[in-house]
Amino acid sequence: MSTSNVETTQDRNANGAGGSGPVTVCPGDSRYAELTVGHNARWVGTPESVRLPRTTEQVERIVQDVVRKNERFSVTSGGHCYADHVYNPSVRTVIDMSLMTDIYYDPRHQAFAVEAGATLLQVYETLFKGWGVGVPGGIFYSVGAGGHVSGGGFGLLSRQFGLTVDHLYAVEVVVVDARGRARTVTATRRKNDPNRELWWAHTGGGGGNFGVVTRYWFRSPDATGRAPEQQLMRPPKDVLLNAVALPWDELDEGRFTTLVRNYGSWYERNSAPDSPYAPLSSLLNLNHRANKSVGLLTQIDATLPGADKLLQSFVEEVTTPVGVGVRPVTESVGEQGPMPEFFHPVRLPYLTSVRYISTNNATLTNPALRGAYKSAYMRKGFTDDQIAALYRRLSDPAWENAASSVILFGYGARVSAVGADETASAQRDSIFKALYSALWREPEDDEANVGWLRGIFGDVHAATGGYPVPNDVTDGCYVNYQDGDITDPEQNRSGVPWHTLYYKHHYPRLQRVKAAYDPRNVFRHPQSIALPEG
Template sequence: MTTTPMDRRSVLARSAALAGGATAAAAGLTTAAAGPAEAAPVTAGKPPSGAGALIGPHDPRYPLLTTGNNQRYVAAPEYVKMIRSTADAEKALRTAHRAGKRISVRSGGHCFADLVCNPEVEVILDFSEMTGVGYDPSRRAFYVEPGARLLNVYEALYKGWGVTIPGGICYSVGAGGHISGGGYGLLSRAHGLVVDHLYAVEVVTVDKRGTVRTTVATRDRNDPNRDLWWAHTGGGGGNFGLITRYWFRSPDARGSRPEDQLISPPSKVLVQAVDLPWADLDEAKFRRLLKNFGAWHENNSAPDSPYRHLSSLFNVSSRAHGSLGMFTQVDATVPGARRLLDDYFAAVTAGTGLTARPMTKANGEIPHLTDLAEPREMPWLNATRMVGTNNPTITDPMSRAAHKSGYMRKNFSDHQISALYRYMTRPDFTNPDTMLVLFSFGGRVNAVAPDATANAQRDCVFKMTFQTFWPDERDDAFHLDWIRGLYADFFAETRGVPVIGGRTDGCYINYCDNDMADPAHNRSGVPWHTLYYKGNYPRLQQVKKRWDPGNFFRHALSVEPPRR
């Protein structure tokens, strides 16, 4: 999906009366399937009206809507159907199913693989115009529509009610896919995954007879449709039906006031952004630095750790970039916040001789932040905007990219660090927009049982994304060979992938990678679905059997119905 510009003049409403002004990304829509309301939902923005456009090959918008954030993947569908409501989604699904069309589903367009845009797709159903965010008193929960971009969700929830969800950094990711795959970000160590706060989901499904219906499934124990809710707590997008709305209420929420139903972010955070220049590193210092990072997270990722209020994003960039980059955020309202931050940086750099240098240029997800080598306190939402919006590598509309992932239960092995150093310093590799991103994990994420949600990785300490970006199609083979070579070497001890075991714990479905289903790259004998879902996959298959028995919703890494 492509990125739409944000309008910072959006004004939020706190009553049933709609506030003026807004962008498409702050628009609201009351769903007909929400049940009898005690009061009208409070909505951000102005609702779109009518059915969404039908965009064919001769429409000037067609080239824009047949690719996404990664320009490697382009589709040639018969049409793109823009969806504006649940009723619109029902009609679009009924039409495509009756015609026997192969569909794909898009909310934000950040899909890392070709699950949305590929040559087999005949119809793309695009939810980027369903962008409502608001409060539904009938459910005592906040709703988010699938096309809402993450930063707009944060803006609406926080300005309207002082609450948030612990979601991701990149501002333009769509809520639809981010949530269904689990969803996490800088607040997850303190508050868990996004889906740990998911109360309900509205899904449009189709059975074998072609009957289209809309179901609201909740986490309530007596809900006969609870399995459909569970499948959307990490089961991935495009698997079971069309998601038209999510509702959020934290499991420990009490009372009836909206502001008590969901977590509140810190009023202020302490942030630091530093460069660690390659010129100051040799292989021994590089090894020590990475070992320090892994050891710190092994020792400080328990659910009750005082460091759960601290989260760090560490870009181990290629030597061609010039430096490694680290962004760290800690809740400034907790006692000793500055000490927590200083102790973390000291632990990671111990024995290396490295000092905090200003971040002089953007580094992957981390923007150009020259004034934060010395930690600075700022309002949480300002920090979220700062990190999320000014990030030219991730949001470059010319970008071609490759991504791979892994969860880590323990520190790096010596072999893994040697492989990483060798590939990141290879003399023939001159692409500066390349990095292994290390994300702090654990904390309250690990307080949830592996089968309580579909997201099964619940005892990890950090997670990783291997990624490289380039602009020219002629360089595809070189960059794919490079990243595949690095990944295979990094996980050579487990035959090319992060198998479920003592050190590694599989992959993250939101960082989908078709290579995991290819025995040429996954030589472990472990099925791709075990890497992503572990022991939860058979249960996901049963949900698939019930809600999509005809396997109409499918892609290269979709949940498959059980064979019997």
């Protein structure tokens, strides 16, 4: 297995690091509190140090140092880990990649380089302003690229352009060999690359399993020509954005059932790769009744002929049969803030829409919020029993947390144009994803909120042991929405192991990559890929 040369001084200067040394933050430093808690305030670390490298060479030295000391360590790029994989009592060193944020065109690879600590909004802005290109990533502005990409990240453009990893050309990773030596490997998607399996593992195999990702390179597989702006997908010039609400006080069980059934049925009919609706995506925010309404956010490529009619048809097909008039979104729904100005579709430039959607989210900027999350890939719409369980839990008058919800994200279309084995993202024929979540502020409310989340998730998937096992309706869980319960047999009674729910049949292959690049199991967390037995 060949390795790349460690980054040179010339490379570092070209990438803006200027040779500056890494930063080390220890207890007592004014920065320590900021750097030992992530997006979820439930998880606060107590490491002996937080180390922030600026270059690949520095990452390699830091990894070598913690391996030599036999220290337990974790890695973070953006702090959005939903579980305690980064910040937990066993971790003595946190490697924080947030100072490595360079984004540039690399003529050596004829691709766009993105360092692991760059946030998604930085990626979108730099790529679009500089070259008019982009990647179909997520909607949260502050998510770090490092973990988002490796877990098979998706967003509102994925139905039109696929997953982020469908445009991933190469990845640079600091790994540790059997002798305990840290080294830097560059793995590409080229068929003859001896490190190609390491590239493949980072197309949905999750972060923290094989090494420290230092940068990615993006080039679309159908790229033509040699100019930079020809190497990557081009987002739509404009999009149409629409947001409507349906009041909970008018949603009885029959109307709620019609709404959820309509949403699933629409995606069942319109999720083929060549569907005229591939450029449309949506979020159905099924909030608890305490929120007062449910919301539907829809985006479509405005440059398509008849885009306005396609959007109108979608909204009407989902909502009109419910028998409840839609209203402006005047209060927060799900994780999105009020959006009354989008009751009628508004045409926005692409980057303007990205900034708006990604920042119209109070949960991203509230440092006190605590959360619990679960997920499900859906290959079909919810069954009647599942919808009944959703209604029962979301309309329960005894539960009063308005920030409890099930959010349905549009999926499918171009996502399913890629074969299940071409990348490590196995759930290619799902039509939407479901994110179950509860958010709250006070530690004393942890037990109640975690209990509510377990209750609704377990009820919806009761027929399959409390988890969405791969079958004709569901297809497991999304690894980027990490769920601490998935390894607990008291919660996951399905008999299907956690790694099958995340990775399906890819897990043995991922284990072989693990054995090749992390034979000492240096890179591990509570749900990391295990070395193969024997």
